[in-house]
Amino acid sequence: MELIWQGLVKALEMLVSLDPEIFEVTWLTLRVSGMATLISVLIGVPLGTLLALTRFPGRNFLVSLSNFGMGLPPVVVGLWVSIFLWRSGPFGALRLIYTPVAIVIAQAVIASPIVISFTLAAIQQINPRIRLQLLALGANRLQMLWSLVKEARMGLLAAVMAGFGGVVSEVGASMMVGGNIKGETRVLTTATVMEVNKGNFDVALAISVILLLLAYSVTAALTALQQRRSGQ
Amino acid sequence: MSKIISIEDLTLVLGGRTILDIPRLSLEEGDAISLMGPNGAGKSSLLMVMAALQEPTSGKLYYRGREYSEYSELSLHRKMAMVFQKPIVLDLSVMENAELGLKFRGVSRRVRLARIRPWLERLGVAHLEKSRARSLSGGEAQRVVLAQSLVLEPEVIFLDEPFSNLDKDIRQELMEQTGGLLKEHRITTVLVTHHSKEAQALSDTVYFMEDGRIVGFENMKEHCR
Numbered sequence: 001m002e003l004i005w006q007g008l009v010k011a012l013e014m015l016v017s018l019d020p021e022i023f024e025v026t027w028l029t030l031r032v033s034g035m036a037t038l039i040s041v042l043i044g045v046p047l048g049t050l051l052a053l054t055r056f057p058g059r060n061f062l063v064s065l066s067n068f069g070m071g072l073p074p075v076v077v078g079l080w081v082s083i084f085l086w087r088s089g090p091f092g093a094l095r096l097i098y099t100p101v102a103i104v105i106a107q108a109v110i111a112s113p114i115v116i117s118f119t120l121a122a123i124q125q126i127n128p129r130i131r132l133q134l135l136a137l138g139a140n141r142l143q144m145l146w147s148l149v150k151e152a153r154m155g156l157l158a159a160v161m162a163g164f165g166g167v168v169s170e171v172g173a174s175m176m177v178g179g180n181i182k183g184e185t186r187v188l189t190t191a192t193v194m195e196v197n198k199g200n201f202d203v204a205l206a207i208s209v210i211l212l213l214l215a216y217s218v219t220a221a222l223t224a225l226q227q228r229r230s231g232q
Numbered sequence: 233m234s235k236i237i238s239i240e241d242l243t244l245v246l247g248g249r250t251i252l253d254i255p256r257l258s259l260e261e262g263d264a265i266s267l268m269g270p271n272g273a274g275k276s277s278l279l280m281v282m283a284a285l286q287e288p289t290s291g292k293l294y295y296r297g298r299e300y301s302e303y304s305e306l307s308l309h310r311k312m313a314m315v316f317q318k319p320i321v322l323d324l325s326v327m328e329n330a331e332l333g334l335k336f337r338g339v340s341r342r343v344r345l346a347r348i349r350p351w352l353e354r355l356g357v358a359h360l361e362k363s364r365a366r367s368l369s370g371g372e373a374q375r376v377v378l379a380q381s382l383v384l385e386p387e388v389i390f391l392d393e394p395f396s397n398l399d400k401d402i403r404q405e406l407m408e409q410t411g412g413l414l415k416e417h418r419i420t421t422v423l424v425t426h427h428s429k430e431a432q433a434l435s436d437t438v439y440f441m442e443d444g445r446i447v448g449f450e451n452m453k454e455h456c457r
Binding site: 135 | 285306312313318323333380
């Protein structure tokens with residue numbers, strides 16, 4: 001209990017004193033995971049919508065692949081992305097390994113299946129007669145797709161929350177492709193692991209509290225948006 | 233009067249079952265017809281095919297003398313309007329729902345509002361303009377859907393049992409109101425109904441259907457004389 005109390009006090013100290021190092025790590029965490037979530041939304045929403053509205057050979061396989069992808073172990077994603085980004089790898093010339101961009105790529109790989117599957121479920125839940133109604137009202141293909149996406153916005157916000165939650169909390173991929181370099185690629189999760197390894201449990205606890213606060217703040221903001229729309 | 237929709241040797245087969253088998257049917261501009269018959273007679277399917285929302289298995293459909301295939305689906309949809317049995321509204325406000333069709337046609341917001349408000353008023357739902365459409369009662373939602381369709385000033389309107397889910401009093405009121413509006417604007421109308429009163433109030437000719445076929449018709453104007 002004393003350790004937990006120390007951790008909470010330490011977290012408060014860090015936040016109140018605006019500890020520059022912890023502020024930098026928190027800001028990088030938010031930027032990296034935010035960007036990865038944004039990319040996964042740009043990839044996942046159109047693909048999820050496409051899978052929900054079309055029928056073609058192999059579709060079920062793709063759906064099962066996406067559902068399976070929701071549980072991809074981050075460390076496995078980290079390993080595969082590392083192999084591709086290593087200097088000797090196919091994209092080695094881009095010199096992305098151990099940069100924030102590498103973490104964004106790995107996290108986008110983790111979040112995309114989550115967003116695809118949530119989008120697919122959200123669009124499929126829409127009453128199929130709404131599509132008929134939109135067609136009858138004279139919607140062209142793009143107008144219909146946009147109307148359906150708007151209709152599924154509650155589920156899509158859940159997709160964004162799940163995607164962000166999935167990447168902000170992962171450590172394996174960030175550690176492998178980012179390397180936890182101070183001032184460069186250190187994010188809250190990798191910093192927590194490092195402090196535990198050093199035996200600084202109070203600092204690790206403090207960082208974990210800040211991570212939880214960050215994750216909750218973003219989720220709370222998205223939830224407020226979701227519930228405001230549902231209650232209009 | 234000129235023919236607005238004609239059907240020749242139309243069949244619709246789904247899952248090996250013949251849903252429609254209509255050798256010939258035509259609709260003059262400004263006509264109001266009803267389709268009556270037991271459940272499964274093919275009334276709604278015929279409506280869907282005429283509204284270009286369902287591809288027939290064989291046969292030809294003409295719109296103003298030209299085959300449907302000569303038009304894009306979109307252009308046909310934009311000449312027609314459809315009101316389903318259960319009012320289908322999106323999770324938007326009443327006004328946002330009512331303006332959807334005009335929005336799809338690229339009409340500016342100012343013009344949309346100016347055109348929709350009179351319809352909402354005539355159908356008695358103007359006070360609900362800002363309400364969520366999903367929170368409306370069945371009767372209110374059906375009025376919104378009617379306003380949504382009528383504001384488009386369609387050349388043909390298809391009504392698929394639009395009053396069947398409503399209470400008796402509301403049904404009577406909305407039926408009379410809709411009938412008046414359709415006659416006033418001379419909109420060609422195809423109504424699917426189980427109620428002869430509705431057919432009488434809203435149409436000039438009633439076609440009776442059974443097992444996907446038209447088995448008879450009755451001229452309501454003569455009937456009323």
